[in-house]
Amino acid sequence: MTITIKYFGLLTEATQCHEESINFSGVLVSELLENLFSKYPALKHKNFQVAQNQVLVPVNTKLSGNEIALLPPYAGG
Amino acid sequence: MTNKKPKNVFRQGAISSEFIGDSIAKHQTKTSIGAHNIFLGQVRADEIDGKTVSAIEYTAYEDMANAKFHEIREAAFAKFNLTCMHIYHSLGTVKAGEICLFVFVSSPRRKVVFEALEFIVEAIKSEVPVFGKEVFEDNTHQWKVNN
Numbered sequence: 371m372t373i374t375i376k377y378f379g380l381l382t383e384a385t386q387c388h389e390e391s392i393n394f395s396g397v398l399v400s401e402l403l404e405n406l407f408s409k410y411p412a413l414k415h416k417n418f419q420v421a422q423n424q425v426l427v428p429v430n431t432k433l434s435g436n437e438i439a440l441l442p443p444y445a446g447g
Numbered sequence: 448m449t450n451k452k453p454k455n456v457f458r459q460g461a462i463s464s465e466f467i468g469d470s471i472a473k474h475q476t477k478t479s480i481g482a483h484n485i486f487l488g489q490v491r492a493d494e495i496d497g498k499t500v501s502a503i504e505y506t507a508y509e510d511m512a513n514a515k516f517h518e519i520r521e522a523a524f525a526k527f528n529l530t531c532m533h534i535y536h537s538l539g540t541v542k543a544g545e546i547c548l549f550v551f552v553s554s555p556r557r558k559v560v561f562e563a564l565e566f567i568v569e570a571i572k573s574e575v576p577v578f579g580k581e582v583f584e585d586n587t588h589q590w591k592v593n594n
Contacts (some may be wrong), residue, residue, distance in 0.1 A: 378508055379578030380590040413464070424511040439508055439576075445591035446507075446536060446577030447488040447548045447568065 461545035489549030
């Protein structure tokens with residue numbers, strides 16, 4: 371499936387991009403993350419949460435397609 | 448409860464005192480209100496390792512953030528007897544001393560607005576995906592994290 375991945379804040383310094391689409395055949399969010407960690411080794415040491423289609427999910431969640439966002443600690447206000 | 452669609456909470460750049468003043472003035476026709484309470488978040492010129500923060504550049508996961516602001520708004524209306532509520536947050540560069548968050552709640556009675564405002568501001572800080580790059584005077588930066 372094609373997944374759009376969005377990166378925010380300090381994570382964009384590890385990925386050098388804000389968004390990308392990839393074809394991925396894995397099942398779980400954690401498998402996608404492993405894939406991203408091999409692509410962007412610096413990402414592995416960053417603190418972030420994962421949102422799937424704009425809802426925070428644990429990494430053992432099944433990928434449902436569409437949009438995954440990697441969210442570093444919040445700093446609003 | 449309201450059933451409104453999520454609004455866009457974000458404004459480009461700092462929130463001006465004129466905007467805040469106008470917002471207050473607009474409530475003069477709502478005469479069931481007896482108490483307003485306002486929170487203004489201001490960018491602090493923190494000194495870190497001898498360097499001073501000159502601005503924060505805000506970015507957000509805008510769709511999710513607006514949905515979260517909407518959830519917080521609905522939760523506040525369910526929990527407190529509020530007449531109205533307005534939330535505005537900056538995106539882009541906000542200089543030290545400028546306003547980046549404006550939360551405005553109104554109710555017939557004062558006790559409600561004290562409690563409601565704290566509830567809303569704490570929820571914004573912990574639940575809304577907004578990110579802040581603290582830019583120092585020498586153009587280096589670090590990433591802000593809410594406590």
